[in-house]
Amino acid sequence: MDRESSHESQYRALLDEAKRLNDAGRYEEALQAAEKAYDLFRDSFPKNYSALMQKKRGLAGLGRGAEAETVGRLIKELVMKDQMLRATAEARDKNIVTDRKKDLP
Structure with a gap:
């Protein structure tokens, strides 16, 4: 498996995990999984964008x-x-x- 498809599969797995955790009411863990997915996407975005433009x-x-x-549609x-x-x-x-402000006395 090449590096790009590995990143894509990791990204999709993290999003699936975040959705599953969110559906189970485990919001903090879901948030962490979503953040990891975003970090993975963000790190690969410039490289993908540049290659597609070329x-x-x-x-x-x-x-x-x-x-x-x-x-061009893929880039968009x-x-x-x-x-x-x-x-x-x-x-x-x-x-x-906002949630933390609500918790304050």
Whole structure:
């Protein structure tokens, strides 16, 4: 298994684990699994983005516009996933702060 597919399988396994823990009411553990998944995605994002942009430019340069467009959609999906994960992390951080404020006397 190459490194990229290994990262992808680890990422998916962590997300599945986070969902399972969340469904079981084990929220703190679910949060930790989701954070690990986000860290893994974030660490590989620049490399994936750069490689896809190179591929898109190469295909467009060869006159293979339809394939370049498909790669462009993959890039857009990757960027959207990154933005969604960042927004989720920010919302989670705000909720944790709000929850802790509620606990204060």
